[in-house]
Amino acid sequence: MTQNRLNQNRYERGLKLFQNMVGPQGTAALEEVRQCYPDMAEFIVANGFGDIYSRPGLDLKQRELITLSSLITQGAAEQLPMHVNAALNIGLTPEELIEVVIQCTAYAGFPKALSAFNVMIGEFRNRGIELTAGRV
Amino acid sequence: MTQNRLNQNRYERGLKLFQNMVGPQGTAALEEVRQCYPDMAEFIVANGFGDIYSRPGLDLKQRELITLSSLITQGAAEQLPMHVNAALNIGLTPEELIEVVIQCTAYAGFPKALSAFNVMIGEFRNRGIELTAGRV
Amino acid sequence: MTQNRLNQNRYERGLKLFQNMVGPQGTAALEEVRQCYPDMAEFIVANGFGDIYSRPGLDLKQRELITLSSLITQGAAEQLPMHVNAALNIGLTPEELIEVVIQCTAYAGFPKALSAFNVMIGEFRNRGIELTAGRV
Amino acid sequence: MTQNRLNQNRYERGLKLFQNMVGPQGTAALEEVRQCYPDMAEFIVANGFGDIYSRPGLDLKQRELITLSSLITQGAAEQLPMHVNAALNIGLTPEELIEVVIQCTAYAGFPKALSAFNVMIGEFRNRGIELTAGRV
Amino acid sequence: MTQNRLNQNRYERGLKLFQNMVGPQGTAALEEVRQCYPDMAEFIVANGFGDIYSRPGLDLKQRELITLSSLITQGAAEQLPMHVNAALNIGLTPEELIEVVIQCTAYAGFPKALSAFNVMIGEFRNRGIELTAGRV
Amino acid sequence: MTQNRLNQNRYERGLKLFQNMVGPQGTAALEEVRQCYPDMAEFIVANGFGDIYSRPGLDLKQRELITLSSLITQGAAEQLPMHVNAALNIGLTPEELIEVVIQCTAYAGFPKALSAFNVMIGEFRNRGIELTAGRV
Numbered sequence: 001m002t003q004n005r006l007n008q009n010r011y012e013r014g015l016k017l018f019q020n021m022v023g024p025q026g027t028a029a030l031e032e033v034r035q036c037y038p039d040m041a042e043f044i045v046a047n048g049f050g051d052i053y054s055r056p057g058l059d060l061k062q063r064e065l066i067t068l069s070s071l072i073t074q075g076a077a078e079q080l081p082m083h084v085n086a087a088l089n090i091g092l093t094p095e096e097l098i099e100v101v102i103q104c105t106a107y108a109g110f111p112k113a114l115s116a117f118n119v120m121i122g123e124f125r126n127r128g129i130e131l132t133a134g135r136v
Numbered sequence: 137m138t139q140n141r142l143n144q145n146r147y148e149r150g151l152k153l154f155q156n157m158v159g160p161q162g163t164a165a166l167e168e169v170r171q172c173y174p175d176m177a178e179f180i181v182a183n184g185f186g187d188i189y190s191r192p193g194l195d196l197k198q199r200e201l202i203t204l205s206s207l208i209t210q211g212a213a214e215q216l217p218m219h220v221n222a223a224l225n226i227g228l229t230p231e232e233l234i235e236v237v238i239q240c241t242a243y244a245g246f247p248k249a250l251s252a253f254n255v256m257i258g259e260f261r262n263r264g265i266e267l268t269a270g271r272v
Numbered sequence: 273m274t275q276n277r278l279n280q281n282r283y284e285r286g287l288k289l290f291q292n293m294v295g296p297q298g299t300a301a302l303e304e305v306r307q308c309y310p311d312m313a314e315f316i317v318a319n320g321f322g323d324i325y326s327r328p329g330l331d332l333k334q335r336e337l338i339t340l341s342s343l344i345t346q347g348a349a350e351q352l353p354m355h356v357n358a359a360l361n362i363g364l365t366p367e368e369l370i371e372v373v374i375q376c377t378a379y380a381g382f383p384k385a386l387s388a389f390n391v392m393i394g395e396f397r398n399r400g401i402e403l404t405a406g407r408v
Numbered sequence: 409m410t411q412n413r414l415n416q417n418r419y420e421r422g423l424k425l426f427q428n429m430v431g432p433q434g435t436a437a438l439e440e441v442r443q444c445y446p447d448m449a450e451f452i453v454a455n456g457f458g459d460i461y462s463r464p465g466l467d468l469k470q471r472e473l474i475t476l477s478s479l480i481t482q483g484a485a486e487q488l489p490m491h492v493n494a495a496l497n498i499g500l501t502p503e504e505l506i507e508v509v510i511q512c513t514a515y516a517g518f519p520k521a522l523s524a525f526n527v528m529i530g531e532f533r534n535r536g537i538e539l540t541a542g543r544v
Numbered sequence: 545m546t547q548n549r550l551n552q553n554r555y556e557r558g559l560k561l562f563q564n565m566v567g568p569q570g571t572a573a574l575e576e577v578r579q580c581y582p583d584m585a586e587f588i589v590a591n592g593f594g595d596i597y598s599r600p601g602l603d604l605k606q607r608e609l610i611t612l613s614s615l616i617t618q619g620a621a622e623q624l625p626m627h628v629n630a631a632l633n634i635g636l637t638p639e640e641l642i643e644v645v646i647q648c649t650a651y652a653g654f655p656k657a658l659s660a661f662n663v664m665i666g667e668f669r670n671r672g673i674e675l676t677a678g679r680v
Numbered sequence: 681m682t683q684n685r686l687n688q689n690r691y692e693r694g695l696k697l698f699q700n701m702v703g704p705q706g707t708a709a710l711e712e713v714r715q716c717y718p719d720m721a722e723f724i725v726a727n728g729f730g731d732i733y734s735r736p737g738l739d740l741k742q743r744e745l746i747t748l749s750s751l752i753t754q755g756a757a758e759q760l761p762m763h764v765n766a767a768l769n770i771g772l773t774p775e776e777l778i779e780v781v782i783q784c785t786a787y788a789g790f791p792k793a794l795s796a797f798n799v800m801i802g803e804f805r806n807r808g809i810e811l812t813a814g815r816v
Contacts, residue, residue, distance in 0.1 A: 033522075036529050037506055037539055040522075047727050048242050048518055057235040062201055066236055069205035070243040075347055075483055076519035098309055099193040100202055106184050107206040109653040110320055111348035114305075114312075121308050131309055169658075172665050173642055173675055176658075183319050184654055211619055211755055212655035234717055245517040246728055247756035250713075250720075257716050267717055320650050329643040337606055338644055341613035342651040347483055370445055371601040372610055378592045379614040381789040382456055383484035386441075386448075393444050403445055455591050456786045465779040466745075473742055474780055477749035478787040507737040508746055514728050515750040577794075580801045581778055581811055584794075592790055619755055620791035 011042060014050025021053070021060070021086040029082065060090045068100045072116040073108040080116060084123040094120075094129050147178060150186025157189075157196070157222040165218070196226045204236045208252040209244040216252060220259040230256075230265050283314060286322025293325075293332070293358040301354065332362045340372045344388040345380040352388060356395040366392075366401050419450060422458025429461075429468070429494040437490065468498045476508045480524040481516040488524060492531040502528075502537050555586060558594025565597075565604070565630040573626065604634045612644045616660040617652040624660060628667040638664075638673050691722060694730025701733075701740070701766040709762070740770045748780045752796040753788040760796060764803040774800075774809050 019027050034041035053063055064087040071080050087097055097120055105113040124131065155163050170177035189199055200223040207216050223233055233256055241249040260267065291299050306313035325335055336359040343352050359369055369392055377385040396403065427435050442449035461471055472495040479488050495505055505528055513521040532539065563571050578585035597607055608631040615624050631641055641664055649657040668675065699707050714721035733743055744767040751760050767777055777800055785793040804811065 033525070037525070040506070040510065040525055043510065043513060043731070044518060044522070047513075047731065051723070051727065052239060052242050055235065055238065057231055058201075058239065062198075062232075063239050065198055065201050066205040066239045067243055069202040070209040070240060070517075071519055073206040073209040074244065074517070074519065076523065077350070078485070078523050079519040095193055096198075098312070099191065102191065102312065102315065103188060103194065103199050103202045104206060105315060105319075106188050107203055107653045107655060108210065109342075109346070109651045110316060111343055111346065111351040111651060114316070115348065115350050117305070117309070117312055169661070173661070176642070176646065176661055179323070179646065179649060180654060180658070183323065183649075187315070187319065206653075207655055210653070210655065212659065213758070214621070214659050215655040234720070238720065238723065241723060241727075243517045243519060245515045245750075245754070246724060247515060247751055247754065247759040250724070251756065251758050253713070253717070253720055324647060324650050327643065327646065329639055330647070334606075334609055334640075335647050337602075337609050338613040338647045339651055341610040342617040342648060345614040345617040346652065349486070367601055368606075370448070371599065374448065374451065374599065375596060375602065375607050375610045376614060377451060377455075378596050379611055379789045379791060380618065381478075381482070381787045382452060383479055383482065383487040383787060386452070387484065387486050389441070389445070389448055451595070455595065459587070459591065460783060460786050463779065463782065465775055466783070470742075470745055470776075471783050473738075473745050474749040474783045475787055477746040478753040478784060481750040481753040482788065503737055504742075507735065510735065511732060511738070511743050511746045512750060514732050515747055516754065577797070581797070584778070584782065584797055587782065587785055588790060588794070591785075614789075615791055618789070618791065620795065622757070622795050623791040 010046040010050030012050075013054050014045040014048065017054050018045055018049045021049075021089055022082055023085065023089055026082050026085065061087075061092055064090060064092060065100060068097065069104060069107075072101065072104045072112055075112050075115070077115050077119050080119045081123050084120055085127075088127065088129075094124055094131055098131065146182040146186035148186075149190050150181040150184065153190050154181055154185045157185075157225055158218055159221065159225055162218050162221065197223075197228055200226060200228060201236060204233065205240060205243075208237065208240045208248055211248050211251065213251050213255050216255045217259050220256055221263075224263065224265075230260055230267055234267065282318040282322035284322075285326050286317040286320065289326050290317055290321045293321075293361055294354055295357065295361055298354050298357065333359075333364055336362060336364060337372060340369065341376060341379075344373065344376045344384055347384050347387070349387050349391050352391045353395050356392055357399075360399065360401075366396055366403055370403070418454040418458035420458075421462050422453040422456065425462050426453055426457045429457075429497055430490055431493065431497055434490050434493065469495075469500055472498060472500060473508060476505065477512060477515075480509065480512045480520055483520050483523070485523050485527050488527045489531050492528055493535075496535065496537075502532055502539055506539065554590040554594035556594075557598050558589040558592065561598050562589055562593045565593075565633055566626055567629065567633055570626050570629065605631075605636055608634060608636060609644060612641065613648060613651075616645065616648045616656055619656050619659070621659050621663050624663045625667050628664055629671075632671065632673075638668055638675055642675065690726040690730035692730075693734050694725040694728065697734050698725055698729045701729075701769055702762055703765065703769055706762050706765065741767075741772055744770060744772060745780060748777065749784060749787075752781065752784045752792055755792050755795070757795050757799050760799045761803050764800055765807075768807065768809075774804055774811055778811065 018030065022030075030041055030044065033044070053060065058066075064083065067083055068080075068087060071077075071083060084097060088094065098117070101113050101117050101120065104116070154166065158166075166177055166180065169180070189196065194202075200219065203219055204216070204223060207213075207219060220233060224230065234253070237249050237253050237256065240252070290302065294302075302313055302316065305316070325332065330338075336355065339355055340352075340359060343349075343355060356369060360366065370389070373385050373389050373392065376388070426438065430438075438449055438452065441452070461468065466474075472491065475491055476488070476495060479485075479491060492505060496502065506525070509521050509525050509528065512524070562574065566574075574585055574588065577588070597604065602610075608627065611627055612624070612631060615621075615627060628641060632638070642661070645657050645661050645664065648660070698710065702710075710721055710724065713724070733740065738746075744763065747763055748760070748767060751757075751763060764777060768774065778797070781793050781797050781800065784796070
């Protein structure tokens with residue numbers, strides 16, 4: 001990246017992308033973090049979304065597949081709901097998200113996959129999504 | 137999946153896909169595993185490739201992005217070379233693979249990302265690949 | 273394993289073993305998973321229990337010791353209750369389960385051991401088990 | 409350490425230090441563990457606090473920085489509250505604790521850092537602490 | 545444990561057990577650690593072997609199954625050789641050790657299982673062990 | 681942080697700090713990364729050192745204690761040498777570094793602590809450091 005790109009508008013670029021991805025609910029959660037400690041919120045936005053998600057080279061759907069796999073693998077179940085919602089907002093289907101879990105059964109083991117599966121199903125219910133297929 | 141699909145031809149279907157993805161070098165490594173303990177090799181092929189990689193719902197490039205993210209996140213550097221080669225064989229570009237690493241700096245931390253970066257660069261050199269861009 | 277064993281009756285063999293190990297409560301939880309996404313439930317049963325737990329070479333008690341140690345080490349506390357119950361159902365004693373935790377203090381560290389200890393104690397209470405000794 | 413130091417008074421030395429660090433609330437939690445299984449409580453006290461925290465070479469504040477980083481990195485969120493309280497009791501400031509989290513964003517990734525951040529903020533609220541700065 | 549047991553003879557009891565389990569090669573490795581920093585060696589012996597392995601409640605074979613599962617799950621490949629040798633020395637068979645790996649494919653994922661498999665096979669070769677079966 | 685601080689001079693500030701901490705050897709390693717993929721090197725410098733290490737709130741010694749604990753806990757042995765050297769360069773003593781390892785025996789378990797211990801001892805030898813004490 002050019003030094004300009006590294007230094008300027010990271011926060012603004014990141015915030016716009018973050019809001020588009022996570023919607024009002026995620027934006028409200030970020031605002032709570034900012035109320036407590038502004039730098040923490042700014043790092044999430046500027047480093048995570050301004051620097052990384054906004055890069056070319058991979059599209060947002062690809063980046064969310066990578067993120068979901070990392071969250072499942074490290075057992076970060078409590079951070080999954082935000083990314084399940086972001087993934088659906090940018091156009092990944094519920095069935096694709098479940099396939100991420102099934103791919104992770106082999107690489108991260110059944111316990112982490114099953115915990116992630118339960119969180120995902122809960123988020124699908126919150127959004128009124130019913131999985132119709134499930135047999136592929 | 138239908139019970140038929142669950143039960144039949146898993147090994148054959150998996151072996152064919154495995155060979156296409158990893159080429160002669162990966163196939164030779166599998167053969168070494170089989171020499172030592174046939175069941176271990178058969179599980180890798182039947183459960184990993186016959187059951188999971190061959191599923192519809194996500195294409196092979198998407199599945200390798202998920203796999204690479206899981207390997208990086210769990211620090212499984214010694215299993216990366218086979219999947220870096222498989223990923224290149226199925227059409228992911230070297231720049232896309234490096235972007236997986238950069239995405240993982242935020243989610244798995246710099247130490248695991250940097251170790252994966254070093255392994256990837258080594259594999260690229262083995263294949264005579266030179267990254268021309270690197271600035272996006 | 274023979275190709276026959278790899279391919280046939282995995283699901284049926286696994287389901288029977290699963291039901292014997294986890295009892296009605298675990299079977300109901302599996303049924304919920306199946307309602308959401310049948311393949312996920314079938315993988316758990318066929319790959320986990322049909323392929324692996326039903327193998328010779330180690331008995332079920334040994335396999336549960338290995339499973340409990342893996343769950344404790346990876347911090348998968350939310351998957352512990354099902355396996356605590358399965359372990360008790362197949363004849364491991366509550367004291368033996370606590371000794372798994374104590375062995376893990378040295379290998380996985382106190383934080384994961386203590387979290388697992390608290391989950392185990394909760395499951396023992398659910399089953400009306402009181403640890404009488406605790407001093408060895 | 410001398411053999412004497414290794415063998416004698418570990419429990420008494422550890423219990424005194426433990427009580428000073430964690431206060432009545434942490435001491436009550438330890439008592440619950442002891443009710444269930446005395447050896448588990450004695451290991452925590454004798455090995456953790458009698459052997460390790462009471463060593464010279466690093467002071468208690470340094471040891472808690474190391475502990476907090478380890479807990480955040482392994483995702484042991486449920487063990488954080490006791491150590492957040494211990495860290496405040498021995499004189500680390502709330503702002504220093506949040507800086508541990510920010511340092512861990514780079515080394516353990518944002519998901520684990522954000523989960524730890526949320527736990528810390530909850531503990532600060534329990535103690536009536538409001539972070540006044542947050543911009544450095 | 546009684547306070548006496550907690551405090552006395554931990555090191556002597558642990559060292560004797562350690563030497564029996566790991567043989568001359570492991571004892572030499574411990575001696576190297578002691579040359580560098582005596583306390584580190586004493587902690588390994590007194591806390592690991594004097595306090596934990598020497599407890600009743602589980603026998604040594606069960607404790608090594610738990611240890612191997614923990615090492616595989618946390619990806620601690622470099623610590624496996626000592627415990628593979630200890631496990632063989634106390635009477636676990638090579639086939640049982642490979643079954644620990646196969647059980648871990650489901651719980652810790654294929655990458656960690658495969659890395660452990662490779663280390664185990666190497667240790668078996670060092671000891672002149674050839675796996676004759678491998679099909680169960 | 682102010683938006684100005686977030687956006688400007690991150691790279692320059694980070695590079696200067698990085699060079700001071702890691703010396704010529706670490707700087708050469710960074711240059712190799714940059715030759716392969718400039719953005720990776722710039723992220724390490726700008727996000728890791730420009731944004732985080734250069735923050736007030738904790739001094740460099742405290743930040744390295746946190747980093748070392750995180751590296752040990754996640755088993756990132758291959759990233760330890762650079763930080764062992766950085767830690768010594770900024771004034772932490774070899775004995776303090778070994779105490780980080782000993783503190784981590786309780787929180788991350790013996791396997792990760794022992795692997796880190798071996799790496800540290802190797803780095804101390806590279807620098808001609810002999811640990812004189814080791815008994816505390």
